[in-house]
Amino acid sequence: MSYLKILTDQCSLCGKCVEACPFNALSQNLQLEVNENCRLCGICVKACPFQALVIERGAKPTANLKSYQNVLIFAEQRGGKLSGVTLELIGKGRMLASKLGQKLFVVLPGDRTEKLVSELKNYPVDAIFVYDHKELAYFRAEPYTAVLYDLIKELKPGIILIGATQVGRSLAPRLATRLRTGLTADCTILDVKPNGDLIQTRPAFGGNVMAQIITPRHRPQLATVRPKVMTPAAKKPSHPKQVFIREVKPEFLDSGISFLSILPKPQETSITEAEVIVAVGRGLKKAEDLALIEELAKSLNGMVAVTRPLVEAGWASYTRQVGLSGRTVRPKLYIACGISGAIQHVAGMSGSDLIFAINKDPEAPIFEVAHFGLVGDFYEILPALIKELE
Amino acid sequence: MRIVVCIKQVPDTTEVAIDTEKGILKREGVDSRINPYDLYALETALRLKEELGGEVIVISMGPPQAQAIIKEAYAMGADIGLLLSDRKFAGADTLATAYTLAQGIKTLGKIDLIITGMQTTDGDTAQVGPGIAEYLHWPHISYVTSIIKADLKTLTVTTDMSDTIETQILKLPALITVAKDINQPRLLSYKLKLKTENRAINIIGYNDLTKGEEEFFGLDGSPTQVERIFPPQHDIKREIWQGNAVKLAQCTIAKLKELRYL
Ligand SMILES: Cc1cc2nc3c(=O)[nH]c(=O)nc-3n(C[C@H](O)[C@H](O)[C@H](O)COP(=O)(O)OP(=O)(O)OC[C@H]3O[C@@H](n4cnc5c(N)ncnc54)[C@H](O)[C@@H]3O)c2cc1C
Ligand SMILES: Nc1ncnc2c1ncn2[C@@H]1O[C@H](COP(=O)(O)O)[C@@H](O)[C@H]1O
Numbered sequence: 111m112s113y114l115k116i117l118t119d120q121c122s123l124c125g126k127c128v129e130a131c132p133f134n135a136l137s138q139n140l141q142l143e144v145n146e147n148c149r150l151c152g153i154c155v156k157a158c159p160f161q162a163l164v165i166e167r168g169a170k171p172t173a174n175l176k177s178y179q180n181v182l183i184f185a186e187q188r189g190g191k192l193s194g195v196t197l198e199l200i201g202k203g204r205m206l207a208s209k210l211g212q213k214l215f216v217v218l219p220g221d222r223t224e225k226l227v228s229e230l231k232n233y234p235v236d237a238i239f240v241y242d243h244k245e246l247a248y249f250r251a252e253p254y255t256a257v258l259y260d261l262i263k264e265l266k267p268g269i270i271l272i273g274a275t276q277v278g279r280s281l282a283p284r285l286a287t288r289l290r291t292g293l294t295a296d297c298t299i300l301d302v303k304p305n306g307d308l309i310q311t312r313p314a315f316g317g318n319v320m321a322q323i324i325t326p327r328h329r330p331q332l333a334t335v336r337p338k339v340m341t342p343a344a345k346k347p348s349h350p351k352q353v354f355i356r357e358v359k360p361e362f363l364d365s366g367i368s369f370l371s372i373l374p375k376p377q378e379t380s381i382t383e384a385e386v387i388v389a390v391g392r393g394l395k396k397a398e399d400l401a402l403i404e405e406l407a408k409s410l411n412g413m414v415a416v417t418r419p420l421v422e423a424g425w426a427s428y429t430r431q432v433g434l435s436g437r438t439v440r441p442k443l444y445i446a447c448g449i450s451g452a453i454q455h456v457a458g459m460s461g462s463d464l465i466f467a468i469n470k471d472p473e474a475p476i477f478e479v480a481h482f483g484l485v486g487d488f489y490e491i492l493p494a495l496i497k498e499l500e
Numbered sequence: 501m502r503i504v505v506c507i508k509q510v511p512d513t514t515e516v517a518i519d520t521e522k523g524i525l526k527r528e529g530v531d532s533r534i535n536p537y538d539l540y541a542l543e544t545a546l547r548l549k550e551e552l553g554g555e556v557i558v559i560s561m562g563p564p565q566a567q568a569i570i571k572e573a574y575a576m577g578a579d580i581g582l583l584l585s586d587r588k589f590a591g592a593d594t595l596a597t598a599y600t601l602a603q604g605i606k607t608l609g610k611i612d613l614i615i616t617g618m619q620t621t622d623g624d625t626a627q628v629g630p631g632i633a634e635y636l637h638w639p640h641i642s643y644v645t646s647i648i649k650a651d652l653k654t655l656t657v658t659t660d661m662s663d664t665i666e667t668q669i670l671k672l673p674a675l676i677t678v679a680k681d682i683n684q685p686r687l688l689s690y691k692l693k694l695k696t697e698n699r700a701i702n703i704i705g706y707n708d709l710t711k712g713e714e715e716f717f718g719l720d721g722s723p724t725q726v727e728r729i730f731p732p733q734h735d736i737k738r739e740i741w742q743g744n745a746v747k748l749a750q751c752t753i754a755k756l757k758e759l760r761y762l
Contacts, residue, residue, distance in 0.1 A: 292723030
C-alpha cells in the first residue's frame with residue numbers, strides 16, 4: 111500500500127508539515143509520526159524544507175483483510191424518526207454476521223436519540239453506537255461522514271450496510287472515498303463467502319442485467335441496500351446488547367452546508383407504505399379514467415400507482431411511479447392493470463407478496479411476474495370487481 | 501462563475517441485452533448517447549452562467565469516441581470541453597472514476613461549482629459526484645431539485661426528501677448532483693452546432709495528470725470487481741385465467757378470500 115515515509119535522519123522537527131497537514135495526520139513528540147488520517151495528499155511533502163517526507167507508492171492497495179471483522183449498519187433517522195430501511199438492514203446484517211460467526215453493530219447519528227435507542231434495543235443487535243448532537247438531527251454530508259469515519263477507524267468492521275435512500279446514496283460514496291474502499295450501489299441481494307467477501311448483487315443497465323460484485327482486496331466493504339427488498343428484522347428484546355455514547359468532536363460538525371428551512375411536505379401517504387396497490391399503465395385511455403382505478407383502490411383500502419409513461423404524459427405525479435426510476439414497492443397485494451411488465455417497471459414491484467395482472471395481451475411479460483394473470487380488458491373487469499366487492 | 505459539468509457517454513440502455521451463453525453484455529450495435537441525467541446538470545450550469553456570467557466547462561472520462569458528447573454539449577452552449585482519455589483509466593469503478601475526474605478538474609484552475617447528473621443509466625450508482633467532492637474536500641448536496649438563489653459565494657438549493665422539503669445554503673466551491681425535476685434541458689441548437697463544429701476539445705491522459713500514481717487509476721484503482729452478470733429472473737408459479745369479465749372478477753374475489761386478503 112502507498113504510504114507516507116518519514117526520513118527521520120533528515121527531519122529537523124521544525125513542525126512545518128504538522129501545520130500544513132489539513133487532516134491532522136501528523137504529530138510530533140520525540141519524533142514525527144503519521145496517523146491513519148493521512149490521505150496521501152502530498153501537501154506535507156511540499157511543505158517540508160528538508161525533503162524528509164516522501165510518498166512511497168506500493169503495488170495495489172490492499173488492507174489487512176483479517177483485521178476487519180463484524181458487520182456495521184447505519185441506522186438512518188430523520189428528525190427523530192427511524193427510517194424503515196434500518197430494520198431491513200438489521201435483518202440482513204444479522205444474517206450475514208451469524209453466517210460469519212461475527213457481531214452486528216449499529217451506528218446512530220441523531221439528536222435526542224434516547225427514544226430511537228430504546229426502539230433499536232428491541233432488535234437482535236450486539237451493540238449500538240450513538241452520536242447525539244443537535245446538529246446531527248438532519249443529514250448533511252460532511253458531519254455524517256466524519257462521524258461514521260470516526261467509528262469505523264476504531265471498530266474496523268468488515269462489512270458496512272447503508273440504506274440506498276436519498277441520504278444513504280449521498281453519504282455512502284463520500285464515506286467509501288474517505289476510506290478508499292469499494293462501494294456497491296443499490297444492492298438487492300446480499301450474501302457472504304466464508305472468507306468474509308460480501309457477494310453484492312444489483313440491477314444495472316436499467317434493470318436489464320444483474321451484476322454480482324465483490325470487493326476482494328479492500329476492507330471495509332460497503333454496500334447500499336435498496337429499501338423494501340430485504341425482510342425487516344423480527345424483534346428480539348432478549349438479545350444482549352450494549353450501548354455506547356460516542357463523543358461528537360466539534361470538528362466533526364465542520365460543514366459548508368447550513369439549513370435555511372426544513373418544511374414538512376403536504377403528506378399524502380407514500381405508495382411505498384401502502385399494503386394494497388392498484389397500478390395502471392398505458393392501457394389507460396385517458397386521464398379521467400383514473401377514477402375507475404381510484405374506485406377499486408378505495409374499496410380495497412389501497413393506493414393508486416402508475417407506470418412511467420403515465421407520469422410522462424402528466425396524468426399522475428412522479429410520487430406514484432413504480433419502477434426502476436420511480437419507487438420500489440412491496441405491498442401485500444399488487445394489482446397491475448394494462449401494464450405490459452417492462453423490466454424497469456417490474457424492478458419496482460416484483461417483491462410484492464401477491465400479484466394480480468390484468469392484460470388484454472396473453473403474451474404480455476407481466477404474466478411472467480404475476481401469481482394470477484387475468485387475460486381480458488380491465489375496463490370490463492374492474493367494474494365487475496367493484497360490484498362484487500360491494 | 502466557473503462551472504464544471506461532468507458528462508458521460510452511455511449506451512442506450514433500452515437496447516442492452518445479455519448474451520446468456522457467454523454471460524457478457526451485448527453492446528455491439530447499441531447506440532451511445534450523453535447520459536440523459538447529465539443534460540439536467542448541463543442545463544443547470546448554462547442557466548447559472550446566463551444569470552451570473554462566467555464559463556461552463558464540460559468534462560468526461562472515457563474513450564476517444566466520447567468526444568461526440570462534448571461536441572453535443574458545445575451545441576447546447578458549453579464553452580470548454582475536456583476529455584480524460586487514457587488506457588490507464590480503463591476499468592475504473594466509481595472510486596477510480598471520481599479520482600480521475602477530480603484530478604482532471606484540478607488542472608482547470610479555480611472552479612466555483614461542479615454539477616453532475618444524479619446518476620448514469622448504465623452504472624446507476626449516483627456515487628461519482630459525492631466521490632469527487634470528497635477527493636476535493638468540498639461540501640456536496642445530492643439530488644438538488646431547485647436553485648433558489650446563486651451568487652459567487654453561495655448557492656441556496658432545495659432538495660425533496662419525500663417527507664420534507666429542505667432548503668440549504670451551500671458555501672462555494674461545492675458540488676451538487678441534480679434531480680430530474682430541476683429543469684427542462686434545452687435542445688441542441690443547430691446554429692451553435694455549426695458555430696462550434698471546429699472548436700477544440702482538450703484531450704488529456706495519465707501523463708498530463710500526475711506521475712507515478714498508477715494504482716489510483718483504472719482497474720488498479722478499483723476496489724470493486726464484477727464477478728459475473730446474469731439476466732434478471734423471476735421464478736414464480738403462476739396461473740393464467742381466461743373468460744368473461746364477470747367470471748374473472750368472481751375468481752379473483754374467491755382467490756383473495758381463500759388467501760385471506762378479504
Ligand atoms: C432507464 C429506464 C428507466 C425506466 N424506469 C421506469 C419506471 O421506473 N417505471 C416504469 O413503469 N417504467 C419505467 N421505464 C419505462 C419502461 O421501459 C416501459 O416503457 C413502461 O414501464 C411501460 O409502461 P406500460 O406497461 O404502462 O405501457 P405499455 O408497455 O405500452 O403496456 C401497456 C399494456 O396495456 C395492455 N392494455 C391496453 N389496453 C388494455 C385494456 N383495456 N385492458 C387490459 N390491458 C390493456 C397492453 O396489452 C399492454 O401490454 C423505464 C425505462 C428506462 C429506459
Ligand atoms: N466517466 C465519467 N465521466 C464524466 N462524468 C461522469 C463519469 N461517470 C460518472 N460521471 C458523472 O457522475 C454522475 C453519476 O454517475 P454514476 O455514479 O455512474 O451513477 C453522472 O451523472 C455524471 O455526471
